[in-house]
Amino acid sequence: MAASHDPQAPVPPRAGVGLKAEHYREIVETNPDIGFFEVHAENYMGAGGPPHRYLTAIRERYPLSLHGVGLSIGADRPLDRDHLRRLQGLIARYEPGLFSEHLAWSSHDAGFLNDLLPLPYTRETLDRVCEHIDAIEEMLGRQMLLENPSTYLAFAESTFSETDFIAEVVRRTGCGLLLDVNNVHVASTNQQWDAEAYIDAYPLAHVQEIHLAGYTREADEAGRPLLIDTHNRPVDEIVWDLFAHVVQRIGPKPTLIEWDADVPTWPELKAEADRAEAIMAAARHRELRHASAR
Template sequence: MLEVAVSVPLFAAQDRIPPRGGVGLKAEHYRTIIETLPDIGFFEVHAENYMGAGGPPHRYLAAIRERYKLSLHGVGLSIGADRPLDAEHLQRLKRLIERYRPGLFSEHLAWSSHETWFLNDLLPVPYTTETLARVADHIDQVQNTLGRQMLLENPSTYLAFAESTYSEIDFIAEVVRSTGCGLLLDVNNVYVASTNQQWDPVAYIDAYPLAHVQEIHLAGYTREADDKGRPLLIDTHNRLVDEIVWDLYAHAVGLIGPVPTLIEWDADVPAWSTLKQEADRAEAIMLSTKPEAVRNAAAR
């Protein structure tokens, strides 16, 4: 692909999310948040849960948005699909962004639709020139429609396509260069994919286009085994962040510096206090970890 100069407008400065810990907003915690106003960096919501015109979800979200910064995370655009983007879905997304002014908007490097079917899963793509062109075209369409920059999340994968001609990192770097999008680094996805495909997760993070990372996700996984007895990790988002993922997060923060960090917990949702403790731990790591540039300067 030809290298082009891309300039994509960012979100408004007053809506910018601080480099703190945040949590995914769940209906189970609406009242607790509104009644206690906890000290939390931001909330993130799945866009598709708020695409209706009104009702209690919007009433609660509007009240919370008055007091907190918001990040919007899409799961239904199907950026990697071999089909045009759903124009109606994209317009609903645009209206939602105009209504709530999120500081960040992100989507997945995945596909979840085929012909007229929408699948309840985020499926991987082969890393080929053809896929690269399609993903870049879709991101361009999203950013032009929204008038905002989109963050692309690295996937949680369980296998590799034989036809791939790019490594995952090189593919993502090419997408960024071609579209001007930003990145959401899901550290749990890094560990899940690295275990399943026998990569080195530290080397993955070291080689990642870290200068473009504007948000980090942390979550829990479920450990299983494949038919040969080898470890198989499933990205379930239903438990505490694993200690090894915390270690990888500290390594990433040491390279990037503090960045908005979300605790994802989408199933078996715990008490609010558990989520808050996880977000506080992310903040503590950010505060205690000196970025590499600072360490290098101090050593000279």
């Protein structure tokens, strides 16, 4: 039986998936029981066409989260006002419950790079990132969530840890956070630090959304594991364990399965969301059991 949904409600503390063109028709025809859908803003900045027709139909039934990849918040240059205006129009059109962007940069004077590049965690970078987030939130008239990056190296000039840097951004701007658990595992493996300790040091009270994804395992020139954030396969068991740890700390949050390349069938993607739902349901059950025992 088709599930009932209130698209005007805030994004619920349930599992959602990234909306892909391969699944448009099946979603519209079957109305699956899923918490929400998320789209990349830049894929819907055109005026019309099939993507908008399907997104409109799906938005009428489900809460929506909007995820940006093109604002280049960390770039040492002014924000792209034309891009912001397009984003403003998209938000007005679809009224997403959540809007997020990356702690990264992807643009410079020569143009736009098709990648999300890391930043040195310095006072200068902090000032620039906070200035840009303030301008974005003022223009959009809403809070933005900032996503922790997947990284492959650390900058020698950094004077903050990543968690301290992000906490200071939140303190200064009032932005919310998107905790990408796969990014934590990727970065901790590549840079040889403790993923669980990172999560415990993270400003978890400000997390409003979680991302889970798959990665590709390679090796560096010394033969050490090198993880690439490819979003092209199921969530790894280690990432599921880290997710369970996060949920134990802060409870269920809107949790997205990101699968952007080698897109699977709808049942396979839905099964990943169902697993996230089960982990959150178990956390709720433990909390109720503990509450009744007090």
